[in-house]
Amino acid sequence: MKIDLINVIKTIGKAVILDDVTLSLESGRIYGLRGPNGSGKTMLMRLVAGLIQPSSGEVLIDGKRLGEEMDFPPSIGMLIENPAFLPNYTGLKNLELLASLKNEIDSGQIRETLTRVALDPDDKRRVRKYSLGMKQRLGIAAAIMEKPALILLDEPTNALDDRGVARICDILREERERGALIVMACHDGEFLRECSDEVFKVQNGRVERESAI
Amino acid sequence: MLRCVRAELTKAFRNRMFVIALVIGLLICGLDVIQTAVEFSEAAKRILSLNVIGVSKSTGGRSLFVNWIAITAFSFGNMVFYIVWPILAVLPYGWSYAEERKSGMYDQIVSRVGRKSYFVSKYVAVFVSGGAVVALPVLANLLATALVCPYYVLDVADHITPITNGFFLSRLFYTAPWAFALIWCCVEFLWGGVVSCICLMLGTKFRHQAMALLTPFIVLILLESVCSQLMGSDALGNGYYELSPLQLAMAAPDSANPGWLLFSYLGFFFALTFIGGYREVVKRELV
Numbered sequence: 001m002k003i004d005l006i007n008v009i010k011t012i013g014k015a016v017i018l019d020d021v022t023l024s025l026e027s028g029r030i031y032g033l034r035g036p037n038g039s040g041k042t043m044l045m046r047l048v049a050g051l052i053q054p055s056s057g058e059v060l061i062d063g064k065r066l067g068e069e070m071d072f073p074p075s076i077g078m079l080i081e082n083p084a085f086l087p088n089y090t091g092l093k094n095l096e097l098l099a100s101l102k103n104e105i106d107s108g109q110i111r112e113t114l115t116r117v118a119l120d121p122d123d124k125r126r127v128r129k130y131s132l133g134m135k136q137r138l139g140i141a142a143a144i145m146e147k148p149a150l151i152l153l154d155e156p157t158n159a160l161d162d163r164g165v166a167r168i169c170d171i172l173r174e175e176r177e178r179g180a181l182i183v184m185a186c187h188d189g190e191f192l193r194e195c196s197d198e199v200f201k202v203q204n205g206r207v208e209r210e211s212a213i
Numbered sequence: 214m215l216r217c218v219r220a221e222l223t224k225a226f227r228n229r230m231f232v233i234a235l236v237i238g239l240l241i242c243g244l245d246v247i248q249t250a251v252e253f254s255e256a257a258k259r260i261l262s263l264n265v266i267g268v269s270k271s272t273g274g275r276s277l278f279v280n281w282i283a284i285t286a287f288s289f290g291n292m293v294f295y296i297v298w299p300i301l302a303v304l305p306y307g308w309s310y311a312e313e314r315k316s317g318m319y320d321q322i323v324s325r326v327g328r329k330s331y332f333v334s335k336y337v338a339v340f341v342s343g344g345a346v347v348a349l350p351v352l353a354n355l356l357a358t359a360l361v362c363p364y365y366v367l368d369v370a371d372h373i374t375p376i377t378n379g380f381f382l383s384r385l386f387y388t389a390p391w392a393f394a395l396i397w398c399c400v401e402f403l404w405g406g407v408v409s410c411i412c413l414m415l416g417t418k419f420r421h422q423a424m425a426l427l428t429p430f431i432v433l434i435l436l437e438s439v440c441s442q443l444m445g446s447d448a449l450g451n452g453y454y455e456l457s458p459l460q461l462a463m464a465a466p467d468s469a470n471p472g473w474l475l476f477s478y479l480g481f482f483f484a485l486t487f488i489g490g491y492r493e494v495v496k497r498e499l500v
Binding site: 049050051071072073076078080081082083084085086088097098100101102103142 | 216217219220223224227228229313316317318320321322323324325326327328
């Protein structure tokens with residue numbers, strides 16, 4: 001998968017959220033977005049996800065214009081803003097319900113994904129009883145369970161302890177080896193430098209390359 | 214699309230608010246049956262004390278098809294249920310779209326199935342769950358009242374119910390009342406469905422849950438007030454049509470409820486909610 005953002009501008013009302021962004025992203029790499037609150041990181045991810053359209057410019061997925069030739073990237077998993085689940089269902093049941101929408105994976109693969117993020121698939125507790133960290137891991141599981149070609153993670157380390165952060169970093173590397181294109185936004189500069197192949201700095205709606213491996 | 218419809222229906226029916234709304238509806242309709250049973254028992258005692266032999270015409274007033282909640286105009290259950298049903302209809306799932314937008318669940322679903330499938334599935338689930346919590350108590354009341362009251366086929370000349378020429382399926386009511394009652398349960402289902410979808414549509418605009426949940430009820434109450442002013446109080450049999458949607462949800466409103474009027478209202482609400490919701494969910498960008 002290849003994603004090209006070409007001269008993308010996004011305005012809401014009179015506010016310019018993304019200002020002439022041009023980026024090229026490729027499969028098998030992890031891209032980090034760093035920047036202060038309100039700098040446009042989440043908006044950039046929502047734009048790549050197809051959830052919003054640019055005010056001008058274009059987003060191309062493998063050469064096809066997002067929003068015109070396709071509504072959403074064909075294979076995408078995401079955790080943008082807060083992990084959202086049905087509070088009265090167990091973690092496993094939540095993922096099964098989400099997975100049933102595409103019917104690409106079976107229950108065994110869902111259980112395996114839960115184990116990967118250090119959650120017990122047989123945990124009978126409902127999600128409303130989960131801690132913030134458990135909800136975060138469940139959100140990451142939802143994003144990766146269908147082995148999508150594009151993974152978007154907004155603040156994936158939120159509410160995670162050091163072991164959890166290390167595990168997420170390992171998972172991202174495994175997903176990269178599988179060939180996924182991963183974009184993540186994070187405040188934690190150290191985590192970004194450690195896990196990303198390329199880090200972009202987002203500030204005042206402008207995106208600049210900060211470092212590359 | 215079908216997979217998404219199934220998932221939405223699962224969410225709609227396996228949620229606490231659906232159970233709460235259904236229990237409230239069943240409770241109201243159950244109390245109505247108790248009232249009918251008590252009244253029927255007292256009437257039976259009176260008749261027995263008079264040593265009446267045989268069944269007189271006047272027992273038609275005790276028929277199931279007079280005492281069923283959708284027809285009787287003089288019971289506690291009828292009065293309460295036909296005021297609160299717009300609230301019951303929206304409770305189970307009417308607010309779910311707005312809730313999913315707010316929580317981020319919307320992103321998870323639309324990225325997997327697309328906006329059109331999501332909206333259509335959501336509409337179906339909201340419609341069916343809203344329709345079910347209105348129609349099921351009415352159906353349950355019919356069956357429970359049948360345990361108490363005999364199901365005499367009524368004679369139009371008795372003038373026991375307002376149903377007469379010009380009313381929806383009036384001929385069927387006096388010839389095959391069970392069929393009439395079951396069809397009417399389906400009409401109740403449609404009313405519950407379209408009203409819950411008003412809430413779905415409002416959820417695309419309103420930020421406050423209470424406002425979206427209560428607005429259909431308030432609008433219907435206002436319409437009821439306006440319509441009763443327009444129609445006057447003595448409209449029975451004078452050729453006036455019932456205009457209030459709250460009244461039209463009853464099988465025997467004060468004035469005529471011909472099929473064309475009934476389905477024009479339902480069609481209008483369906484078109485309004487589907488097109489309005491579609492424009493907001495599918496066409497409009499949500500930031």
